Amino acid sequence: MCGIVGIVGIHDVAARLYDGLTVLQHRGQDAAGIATSNGRQMRVEKGNGLVSDVFDENSMSLLHGNIGIAHCRYPTAGSEGSDEAQPFYVNSPYGIALAHNGNLINTETLRKEVFEQDRRSVNTQSDSEVLLNVFAHELAIQSELSPEAAFRAVEGVNKRAKGGYAVICMVMGLGLVAFRDPNAIRPLVLGRRELEGQFEYAVASESVALDVLGFERMRDIEPGEAVVITNDGRLLHQHCAAQGLMRPCIFEYVYFARPDSMMDNISVHKARMRMGVTLGEKILRERPDHDIDVVIPIPDTSRDAALEIANVLGVKYREGFIKNRYVGRTFIMPGQQERSKSVRRKLNPIPLEFKGRVVLLVDDSIVRGTTSKQIVQMARDAGAKKVYLASAAPPVRYPNIYGIDMPTPTELIAHDRSEAEVERLIGCDWLIYQDLADMEVAVAGPKHPGMKFDTSCFSGEYVTGVGEGYFEQLQSQRSDDAKTKRRA
Numbered sequence: 001m002c003g004i005v006g007i008v009g010i011h012d013v014a015a016r017l018y019d020g021l022t023v024l025q026h027r028g029q030d031a032a033g034i035a036t037s038n039g040r041q042m043r044v045e046k047g048n049g050l051v052s053d054v055f056d057e058n059s060m061s062l063l064h065g066n067i068g069i070a071h072c073r074y075p076t077a078g079s080e081g082s083d084e085a086q087p088f089y090v091n092s093p094y095g096i097a098l099a100h101n102g103n104l105i106n107t108e109t110l111r112k113e114v115f116e117q118d119r120r121s122v123n124t125q126s127d128s129e130v131l132l133n134v135f136a137h138e139l140a141i142q143s144e145l146s147p148e149a150a151f152r153a154v155e156g157v158n159k160r161a162k163g164g165y166a167v168i169c170m171v172m173g174l175g176l177v178a179f180r181d182p183n184a185i186r187p188l189v190l191g192r193r194e195l196e197g198q199f200e201y202a203v204a205s206e207s208v209a210l211d212v213l214g215f216e217r218m219r220d221i222e223p224g225e226a227v228v229i230t231n232d233g234r235l236l237h238q239h240c241a242a243q244g245l246m247r248p249c250i251f252e253y254v255y256f257a258r259p260d261s262m263m264d265n266i267s268v269h270k271a272r273m274r275m276g277v278t279l280g281e282k283i284l285r286e287r288p289d290h291d292i293d294v295v296i297p298i299p300d301t302s303r304d305a306a307l308e309i310a311n312v313l314g315v316k317y318r319e320g321f322i323k324n325r326y327v328g329r330t331f332i333m334p335g336q337q338e339r340s341k342s343v344r345r346k347l348n349p350i351p352l353e354f355k356g357r358v359v360l361l362v363d364d365s366i367v368r369g370t371t372s373k374q375i376v377q378m379a380r381d382a383g384a385k386k387v388y389l390a391s392a393a394p395p396v397r398y399p400n401i402y403g404i405d406m407p408t409p410t411e412l413i414a415h416d417r418s419e420a421e422v423e424r425l426i427g428c429d430w431l432i433y434q435d436l437a438d439m440e441v442a443v444a445g446p447k448h449p450g451m452k453f454d455t456s457c458f459s460g461e462y463v464t465g466v467g468e469g470y471f472e473q474l475q476s477q478r479s480d481d482a483k484t485k486r487r488a
Ligand SMILES: O=P(O)(O)OC[C@H]1O[C@H](OP(=O)(O)OP(=O)(O)O)[C@H](O)[C@@H]1O
Pocket: 255, 298, 299, 300, 301, 302, 328, 329, 330, 331, 332, 363, 364, 365, 366, 367, 368, 369, 370, 371, 372
C-alpha cells in the first residue's frame, strides 16, 4: 500500500507535503518522493528509503511552489528500484506528475496499448507509470486544458484501467486532479483549510494526514469520482465512471490504516475495537470454560482489538511485548528473510507477564505466519504455561491484487489449509479466527449497516473480475523467489 498526499496552497507546500508523508509512512517504507510546481516549472525529488532518508535541506530547498503531490511507496508491481519511486513525470501534454496508491490488473494490456495506439513510451515496469501515460494520452486528445477536459480524461482512464487506484495528478497550467477507482477500493479523502480569507485544499490517502496538516476533513472521494482543484483554488468535482459497486478494501481497517484515521466515514480505531468485541464473543461461545489468565496484544496494530477481547472475556489485558520503535512494520518489508529477522529485533517479551500463565495472544491478522510463529515460541520461552492465539481477521487464503503485496497463495500460511493445520504450524495450543461475516458487520458498524467491502484475500471474490492467466503471471513476477532472483 502506498501513501499519497497533494496540496493546493496559498504559500509553498513542500514542507507540509514532507510532514504529510511522515504521517503516512506506515503505508510504505521503500521509497518516497515529492513534486511541486510554482506555475512555471515542475520539480521532482525522490529516492529509496524512509521519508527522512530521502529528503535533506538541499533537496527540500529545490521544491518551490504552492502546488504539489507526494508519495511513499510499498511496491506491488515492477521492482524496488529508485527509478520506480513516485511521483512519475511526463512532459507531454503540459507536464504531468502522478502519485498512485493501488495496483492495476491489466497493466500488460495497457502497456501494449500505450505504445502501439497512444505512441508513448513507458520506461519502467511500474503499473503507475503506465497509468500516468494512459491519463496523459486521454488529456492530450482533449481540445483544451480545463477542469472539464480533465474530467473527460479521467473518464477515459476509468474505461481502460482495471484494478485498485487512488490517484493524485499535478497538471501544469491547471492544478491537481485526484480520482478514485469505480469501486473505491483504495482510499482518498478531501480536506480544506481557511487561510487569509481563501481556502487551501488537500487530498490524502488517510484523514490523519489532513489532521496533522491542520486541514478539516470534508469528505471521501466517491467511487469513480474525480476532483479538480485549480491553481487559483477553485474546487470542482464530477463522477467519471458508470456507477460501480462501492467496495473499499477491508484490509485497510484490519491492518493498513492508522487507527486515528477516518475512512469512508468509519473510524479505523472503532472498527478494530468492534472486531475485538465480536471475536471476544466468539471465544466465549466456542470456549465458555476457557482458562485464559491474560490477554496480550502483538504490537502494534492488534492493540485496539486485544483490549476489547480482554473486556469481553473479563480477564486482564497486559502489554507483554515491547516494540522497538526504530524497526518499521515487518509485513510490508520486501523479502521473507528480512521480515523474519525483523520480528525478533522488533518485539521483546517482559517475562513476568508470561511466567506460569495461560496467555491469549492477539494479532490483527495472520498472513504469512512470520510473526505469529516466532511470537508463540517467544511466549513459551518467556515461561507461559499455555499459549493461545486469536486473529482479529479471518484466514488470509487468497492473493491481494489491489495494492497489498500478497501475490502468491502458497506463501500464505492459511492457503489450502484448515484452521487446525495452521494451528499446528504456528505451534499454539489453540487458534481462533474471526468469521468473515462478523468482520464485515464489525467494520461497517452501526452507522453503515449492510456496507460491503473488498474482502478478496479472505473470500477469493474479486469485484473487478480477473483476466485469464493473471494470477499465474503475477506469481511469476512477484513471488518472494522471483523478487530474490531479480535482486540478485
Ligand atoms: O503473518 P505475517 O505475515 O507476519 O503478517 C501479519 C503481521 O504483520 C503485521 O505486523 P507489522 O509488524 O507489519 O506491523 P504493526 O507493528 O503495525 O503490527 C500485522 O500486524 C501482523 O502482526
